[in-house]
Amino acid sequence: MACSVELKNVDKSFFTLRGRVDVMRGISLHIEPRELFVLLGPSGCGKSTLLNMIAGLEKPTAGSITIGDAVVADPGRGVFIDPFRRNVAMVFQSYALYPHMTVRANIAFPLTNLKPRPPAGDIGRKVREAARLLRIEELLDRKPAELSGGQRQRVAIGRAVVREPKVFLMDEPLSNLDAQLRTEMRAQLKELQRRLGITTVYVTHDQMEAMTLGDRIAVLNEGVIQQLGTPAGVYAHPSNVFVARFVGSPPMNLFEGAVKRDENTRVVLRTADGDILLPERLGADLVAQGKERCILGIRPEHIEPVAAGQGNFDSRISVVENVGSEYLASLFLKSGHIVVRAQHEPQPGPAGLRFASDRLHVFDAGARSSVE
Amino acid sequence: MARPGIPEETCKRILIAAGAALLLVFALSPFFWMLWVSLTSRPDFLFTKTVEYTLANYTNVLTSPTLHFTDYFRNSLIVASVTAVAVTLIASVAGYAVSRMRFPGRVAIPLFVLAMSMFPPISIVGYLYQWFSSLGLVNTHAALIFPYSALTVSLALWINMSYFAQIPVDLDRAALVDGASRMAVLFKIVFPLALPGIFSAFLLVFIACFNEFLFALMLTIDPFAQTLPVGIALFEGLHGEVPWGNLMAASAMATLPLVALTLIFQKYIVQGLMGGAVKG
Numbered sequence: 001m002a003c004s005v006e007l008k009n010v011d012k013s014f015f016t017l018r019g020r021v022d023v024m025r026g027i028s029l030h031i032e033p034r035e036l037f038v039l040l041g042p043s044g045c046g047k048s049t050l051l052n053m054i055a056g057l058e059k060p061t062a063g064s065i066t067i068g069d070a071v072v073a074d075p076g077r078g079v080f081i082d083p084f085r086r087n088v089a090m091v092f093q094s095y096a097l098y099p100h101m102t103v104r105a106n107i108a109f110p111l112t113n114l115k116p117r118p119p120a121g122d123i124g125r126k127v128r129e130a131a132r133l134l135r136i137e138e139l140l141d142r143k144p145a146e147l148s149g150g151q152r153q154r155v156a157i158g159r160a161v162v163r164e165p166k167v168f169l170m171d172e173p174l175s176n177l178d179a180q181l182r183t184e185m186r187a188q189l190k191e192l193q194r195r196l197g198i199t200t201v202y203v204t205h206d207q208m209e210a211m212t213l214g215d216r217i218a219v220l221n222e223g224v225i226q227q228l229g230t231p232a233g234v235y236a237h238p239s240n241v242f243v244a245r246f247v248g249s250p251p252m253n254l255f256e257g258a259v260k261r262d263e264n265t266r267v268v269l270r271t272a273d274g275d276i277l278l279p280e281r282l283g284a285d286l287v288a289q290g291k292e293r294c295i296l297g298i299r300p301e302h303i304e305p306v307a308a309g310q311g312n313f314d315s316r317i318s319v320v321e322n323v324g325s326e327y328l329a330s331l332f333l334k335s336g337h338i339v340v341r342a343q344h345e346p347q348p349g350p351a352g353l354r355f356a357s358d359r360l361h362v363f364d365a366g367a368r369s370s371v372e
Numbered sequence: 373m374a375r376p377g378i379p380e381e382t383c384k385r386i387l388i389a390a391g392a393a394l395l396l397v398f399a400l401s402p403f404f405w406m407l408w409v410s411l412t413s414r415p416d417f418l419f420t421k422t423v424e425y426t427l428a429n430y431t432n433v434l435t436s437p438t439l440h441f442t443d444y445f446r447n448s449l450i451v452a453s454v455t456a457v458a459v460t461l462i463a464s465v466a467g468y469a470v471s472r473m474r475f476p477g478r479v480a481i482p483l484f485v486l487a488m489s490m491f492p493p494i495s496i497v498g499y500l501y502q503w504f505s506s507l508g509l510v511n512t513h514a515a516l517i518f519p520y521s522a523l524t525v526s527l528a529l530w531i532n533m534s535y536f537a538q539i540p541v542d543l544d545r546a547a548l549v550d551g552a553s554r555m556a557v558l559f560k561i562v563f564p565l566a567l568p569g570i571f572s573a574f575l576l577v578f579i580a581c582f583n584e585f586l587f588a589l590m591l592t593i594d595p596f597a598q599t600l601p602v603g604i605a606l607f608e609g610l611h612g613e614v615p616w617g618n619l620m621a622a623s624a625m626a627t628l629p630l631v632a633l634t635l636i637f638q639k640y641i642v643q644g645l646m647g648g649a650v651k652g
């Protein structure tokens with residue numbers, strides 16, 4: 001019963017009193033059956049809009065959307081299936097529980113809309129099953145107002161799972177929970193999705209959630225897909241500066257500068273904060289390509305603090321934070337806030353930074369996309 | 373402000389109580405006056421030494437074949453309830469459409485409806501009379517139900533719109549995704565949550581129709597269709613004097629349905645139905 005979801009060249013514009021707002025451009029995605037697919041992007045990039053289009057709550061302006069074998073939206077051919085005929089389930093950013101109904105009635109609601117309507121006995125059994133799955137059995141007779149945030153969230157998920165939909169759509173379901181509950185619910189959600197084997201599109205602005213949950217993730221910015229791939233793949237090979245900064249915490253360090261030779265004819269990146277010595281291979285490649293300016297990226301864990309003069313770059317560590325299992329050293333440079341992640345406590349003051357030479361990322365200074 | 377010795381809290385309470393008492397006296401004194409007069413045998417008792425209490429006025433109004441009180445009462449109930457039910461239904465569905473769906477005119481329509489209800493009744497009643505005469509509607513219940521509906525629908529529409537606006541749109545969207553058609557969303561989600569507003573609208577429309585005078589006076593002719601306000605106004609005494617006792621008794625009984633409706637609906641017109649809908 002697991003369905004694929006396919007979007008082809010989907011555009012979305014809103015037509016408001018103040019004119020046309022283009023929110024989404026050329027979105028193409030193929031989501032496999034049973035996959036847990038994560039849409040990751042900053043606030044306002046169009047994640048909810050994309051989810052709403054799959055649900056049928058918004059119509060695409062152009063392009064087509066297919067769920068399973070059925071084309072559900074294709075404005076070019078005048079096709080649009082109403083949301084209540086799509087058999088998808090959605091957990092809303094706001095939970096959207098029906099406040100005048102008990103938890104039991106909330107969870108039963110999708111079943112009562114089926115045609116033909118299942119017998120009361122079946123509905124009751126399925127509601128109890130869903131409640132047991134989510135451990136909210138003792139809450140069934142309460143109203144939403146009498147529940148905590150985490151409980152409401154479970155009810156919202158219960159309402160989604162109760163009728164075995166073709167696709168689950170989840171719009172930042174964990175964003176309003178406290179950190180501890182969020183981690184717990186994240187693991188539970190993943191386990192639940194595996195067990196039910198229902199294709200899921202999960203929206204979040206939290207890169208941590210995306211990394212831990214997703215089979216694959218799509219990074220979205222300003223209505224355009226920036227990169228599509230496995231969490232590990234996206235983390236290891238960000239395709240542009242936006243993805244490099246957005247995925248990973250603390251984010252990747254970036255240095256922009258000119259490719260030059262220093263007095264010893266070694267290839268360096270001349271930045272506002274001084275010369276960064278490039279590894280021989282990389283330097284040779286950049287010179288061979290005739291690159292004059294580029295952006296060098298390196299993740300905090302791939303920098304090792306060493307004695308001044310021993311690394312690729314000499315600078316000053318300003319602050320060292322102990323975050324429990326490791327240390328975060330901060331450098332406030334003209335290039336920005338540079339973070340180094342270290343196992344052993346670095347000392348504030350002058351230091352050299354040694355970059356792991358096989359972990360350097362180079363981005364084009366103009367297009368800001370990866371050159372490799 | 374509070375002088376030493378009198379706590380500010382006490383001051384506040386006294387002021388609130390005084391304000392409430394003033395308001396009550398102002399609103400209720402005509403009503404008690406009416407009840408009082410209706411229960412006395414002579415309306416000029418203020419100028420006599422003795423007051424004699426009696427239910428004669430009530431029995432007279434209810435039993436007199438010439439006063440037609442029960443006819444008027446029935447007509448008023450029919451006209452007011454049919455109008456209130458129809459207007460509430462129309463205004464609920466229309467209110468949902470203009471507050472939730474995107475279509476051209478969603479801003480203009482409520483304003484247009486509001487403008488319609490701003491015509492002074494006196495300016496349209498003459499034309500309505502001619503029109504309804506040619507349709508054979510004069511002196512029927514329909515002659516009142518149609519204009520009442522047209523004139524009160526804006527009131528109900530605007531009340532409903534303001535209530536619908538308080539219901540998070542995500543609830544509609546969730547219900548749609550949960551497989552409910554637009555109509556099902558309306559009846560299972562939006563209406564139950566907007567009940568206080570819908571009841572308020574029903575009540576206000578009912579009261580407006582029940583008390584309306586001008587149209588009823590012009591568009592109905594005899595007790596077959598005339599409503600209470602007109603009927604009571606046309607009460608005649610034996611020798612041409614104003615039959616105060618009968619008038620007041622009839623008026624007191626005329627307020628009964630309104631009081632009853634208000635008491636019934638009051639428990640629904642409470643706030644706080646919306647708790648727990650959305651997080652935060």
Ligand SMILES: Nc1ncnc2c1ncn2[C@@H]1O[C@H](COP(=O)(O)OP(=O)(O)OP(=O)(O)O)[C@@H](O)[C@H]1O
Pocket residue numbers: 014015016021023041042043044045046047048049050205
């Ligand atoms: N009905 C609308 N009319 C006009 N613009 C809209 C409408 N709905 C959304 N937008 C715009 O579309 C863009 C994307 O909105 P969307 O809600 O999809 O963002 P999001 O990625 O879900 O953000 P968040 O993380 O804050 O929920 C925003 O710039 C928003 O202003």
Ligand SMILES: [Mg+2]
Pocket residue numbers: 047048049093171
């Ligand atoms: Mg959103």
